[in-house]
Amino acid sequence: MGSTGEGLGRRDLIKRSAALGLIAVPTMSFLSACASGGGDTSTKGPDKGLVSKENPFGLAKGGKLDVVIFKGGFGDDYAKAWEAAFDKKWGTTSSHLGTQEIAAKLQPRFNGGNPPDVLNDSGAQMIKIDVLAKGGQLADLTAVLDAPSIDDPNKKVRDTLIAGTVEQGTQAGKFVALNYVYTVFGFWYSGKLFKEKGWTEPKTWDEFLGVCAKAKEAGIGGLAHQGKYPYYINVVIMDLIAKKGGLEAMKAIDNLSPNAFEGNPAALAAIEAVYEVVEKGYLMPGTNGLTHTEAQTAWNQYKAAFIPSGSWLENEQLKQTPDDFDMKFLPVPVLADSKLPFTAIRAGANEAFVVPEKAANKAGGLEFLRTMLSREWSTTFAQQANSLTVVKDGVDPSVKLRPGTQSAVAAVKAAGTDTFNYLYPDWYSEMDTDIQNASNELMAQRIQPKEWIKRAQAAVDKAAKDPNAKNNHRS
Amino acid sequence: MSHVARSKGRAGFIAGFLILPLALYLTFVIWPYVQTFGYSFTNWSGQSPTFGFVGLENYAALMEDEVFRSALWHNLLLLVFVPVITILLALFFAFMVNAGGRSGAGGVRGVRGSAFYKIVYFFPQVLSLAILAVLFGAVYRSDTGGLLNAFLAKLGLVDPAHPVEWLNQPDLVLWCLLLVVVWHGVGFYLVLFSAAMQSVPKDIYEAALLDGAGRGQTFLRVTLPLLWDSVQTSAVYLGIAAMDMFVLVSTMTSGQFGGGPDHHSEVMATVLMRNFLYFGKSGYACAMGVVMLLLTMILSVVTLRATRRERIEF
Numbered sequence A: 001m002g003s004t005g006e007g008l009g010r011r012d013l014i015k016r017s018a019a020l021g022l023i024a025v026p027t028m029s030f031l032s033a034c035a036s037g038g039g040d041t042s043t044k045g046p047d048k049g050l051v052s053k054e055n056p057f058g059l060a061k062g063g064k065l066d067v068v069i070f071k072g073g074f075g076d077d078y079a080k081a082w083e084a085a086f087d088k089k090w091g092t093t094s095s096h097l098g099t100q101e102i103a104a105k106l107q108p109r110f111n112g113g114n115p116p117d118v119l120n121d122s123g124a125q126m127i128k129i130d131v132l133a134k135g136g137q138l139a140d141l142t143a144v145l146d147a148p149s150i151d152d153p154n155k156k157v158r159d160t161l162i163a164g165t166v167e168q169g170t171q172a173g174k175f176v177a178l179n180y181v182y183t184v185f186g187f188w189y190s191g192k193l194f195k196e197k198g199w200t201e202p203k204t205w206d207e208f209l210g211v212c213a214k215a216k217e218a219g220i221g222g223l224a225h226q227g228k229y230p231y232y233i234n235v236v237i238m239d240l241i242a243k244k245g246g247l248e249a250m251k252a253i254d255n256l257s258p259n260a261f262e263g264n265p266a267a268l269a270a271i272e273a274v275y276e277v278v279e280k281g282y283l284m285p286g287t288n289g290l291t292h293t294e295a296q297t298a299w300n301q302y303k304a305a306f307i308p309s310g311s312w313l314e315n316e317q318l319k320q321t322p323d324d325f326d327m328k329f330l331p332v333p334v335l336a337d338s339k340l341p342f343t344a345i346r347a348g349a350n351e352a353f354v355v356p357e358k359a360a361n362k363a364g365g366l367e368f369l370r371t372m373l374s375r376e377w378s379t380t381f382a383q384q385a386n387s388l389t390v391v392k393d394g395v396d397p398s399v400k401l402r403p404g405t406q407s408a409v410a411a412v413k414a415a416g417t418d419t420f421n422y423l424y425p426d427w428y429s430e431m432d433t434d435i436q437n438a439s440n441e442l443m444a445q446r447i448q449p450k451e452w453i454k455r456a457q458a459a460v461d462k463a464a465k466d467p468n469a470k471n472n473h474r475s
Numbered sequence B: 001m002s003h004v005a006r007s008k009g010r011a012g013f014i015a016g017f018l019i020l021p022l023a024l025y026l027t028f029v030i031w032p033y034v035q036t037f038g039y040s041f042t043n044w045s046g047q048s049p050t051f052g053f054v055g056l057e058n059y060a061a062l063m064e065d066e067v068f069r070s071a072l073w074h075n076l077l078l079l080v081f082v083p084v085i086t087i088l089l090a091l092f093f094a095f096m097v098n099a100g101g102r103s104g105a106g107g108v109r110g111v112r113g114s115a116f117y118k119i120v121y122f123f124p125q126v127l128s129l130a131i132l133a134v135l136f137g138a139v140y141r142s143d144t145g146g147l148l149n150a151f152l153a154k155l156g157l158v159d160p161a162h163p164v165e166w167l168n169q170p171d172l173v174l175w176c177l178l179l180v181v182v183w184h185g186v187g188f189y190l191v192l193f194s195a196a197m198q199s200v201p202k203d204i205y206e207a208a209l210l211d212g213a214g215r216g217q218t219f220l221r222v223t224l225p226l227l228w229d230s231v232q233t234s235a236v237y238l239g240i241a242a243m244d245m246f247v248l249v250s251t252m253t254s255g256q257f258g259g260g261p262d263h264h265s266e267v268m269a270t271v272l273m274r275n276f277l278y279f280g281k282s283g284y285a286c287a288m289g290v291v292m293l294l295l296t297m298i299l300s301v302v303t304l305r306a307t308r309r310e311r312i313e314f
Helices: A006-034 A077-090 A102-112 A129-134 A142-146 A191-197 A205-217 A231-254 A265-279 A292-300 A362-372 A375-385 A403-415 A429-443 A449-465 A467-471 B003-039 B057-063 B066-098 B114-126 B129-139 B147-154 B173-198 B202-210 B215-226 B228-244 B246-252 B268-278 B282-306
Strands: A064-070 A093-099 A118-121 A178-190 A221-223 A304-310 A327-330 A345-354
Touching: A064 A077, A064 A102, A064 A362, A077 A093, A077 A362, A077 A375, A093 A102, A102 A118, A118 A362, A129 A345, A129 A467, A142 A362, A178 A191, A178 A231, A178 A292, A178 A362, A178 A375, A178 A403, A191 A327, A205 A221, A205 A265, A205 A304, A231 A265, A231 A304, A231 A345, A231 A429, A265 A429, A265 A449, A292 A304, A327 A403, A345 A403, A362 A375, A429 A449, A429 B268, A449 A467, B003 B282, B057 B282, B066 B114, B066 B173, B066 B215, B066 B228, B066 B268, B066 B282, B114 B173, B129 B147, B129 B173, B129 B246, B173 B215, B173 B228, B173 B246, B202 B215, B215 B228, B228 B282, B246 B268, B268 B282
Parallel strands: A064 A093, A064 A118, A221 A304
Antiparallel strands: A118 A345, A178 A304, A178 A327, A178 A345
């Protein structure tokens, strides 16, 4: 029966290779991403052009421009239109890459010293701006701010931007990221549903709970949230804190104060208010485990009254939204004795555009950013991507807006100077993640408000110990 | 030509063939390991070619990292359960399909329709892990839009107002993931074991039958010992799957690169990736990579040693 010939050798071979595989496979993917090239410091840029008011960075005609765009909710058609216009004006040849895999595609290029000239660093796989900035990979964009505006050469670019844009893009005192899209955050509801049920827009948290109670009676959820990504419920929690405690409460968190959460009555009131929604059973059933698309689509199907999100929501949900849904924006309602009014909103710039420090055509990158802040390019963006930009009055009045964006614009007007914006998610990724985890536990009723406060404070204290923490401070 | 010279010539011939693969292996497998080892002593952020040397600081921090430690335990848990459950199920099905049938006059065969079952069982193997994650995402969905919840709600076992949030339950999430891996793997190992069983001469089974052995005895005394090599190989391969788990955990569970809720489904690969790409602590992540390397080396040696048996010839 049988023989001890090759059969065994083959099996041994399989076993051995399997053993080797056991060692190699789990770490392999990580390792291949790990290899970094040396730092090539020689910058062979194109020839310099003459510096003038029309050409503040001395960009030479001709040459190449390398643009990488995050192809997410806004698509990348707008960028292609920009590049065509840029090429026409400057005689450049643009290469375009639209991708979602920012980190995978760009990390080797940053490490190898051959990054693109313009990068839209965004999306789930973005390279964190704080990490890039710390590594000295980002060019100082202050020159763009101080350059003359394209629409009015007597004005500096700086003066055409909505307030907060510069602050938002500043890392360790240096302006490195142009956050191009103006976003407002808060709750959203269906005008049609509210009209049908005879509900009115709540302005205080008690009224908000009232609508939730009525929704529950009507057999639908009060609040839906994107449970798989606690980022969204954190918007509600943090907005409540900022409104109740004022800008001081917000800055205390960004500045990693030892009593940012612990011993801060505004924080406790806010988290207890959110927990009340959970305790009273006003959450849409199952919402804690849903992805953003699942939760938002359920909300579009009238399964919940409110959902928190930023103003990209309308564009993101274009296909799932019924025609007569009548999407409406609602600033986060206020708690009793809040320092900021109901109309105050979290608003800010996001969608970062950066020019790498080692870009081959740095002048081209800077000029590209300057042109982005022209009314013409801003309008192109609003048309193609259904969103506003950080350029003040940057959209041609002839452009017709969708109902959600329209109500967001109205909210921005009503808010006036009462806007605020947190910086810690950009400054401290780890702290942000820890707080998100705690919020997820709270929404699932596995921890109580007091425990949440403790965990949030622990996350702040941990971030404060980070040696890089001293680089960031807001006043 | 002398005997020695001939074998020398053959050795040179084989070496000639091996040089290129060996060079590739050294460049793309071994060299990155060496680099990782080097990076693990630095504070490299992963996004810049500049970094400083920090000695053993990363390893010291790793010892106190509770998240990494819980991830390690989850990996070990999976390392025990994934191979055991998959192999037991695959063996059972393979036996039923090949030798579990009612023995007619003709001797040994599988249950009725076994050819059909073999194909059906293999189906899951055709799907990529990414598709699997989407598929089971829909099964485990946390509202009644999910297959499981809808089904249980229809049966009246689940209150539609309080559906089971499968992947958002600390005590369920790992088992839910385990089920996916097992579901995916059983078909492949069934086919593997089937092939091995078919190479077992029929007369051995017939002899067992004539001696009056039942199904259970046939399986334990005849089939399993003759299949031991295949089982051992399978255990090693499934061990690889259990030590990795990155794709499933990172796409199906909550959190940056998965691991949620609150780190209850964390595996080493997800902690590593989060630190590497999201927190900008790549040097630290490299230290994790080195620890993973050491652990898997130890485990592979232990697995091969522990499962060594005397070979049965046939």
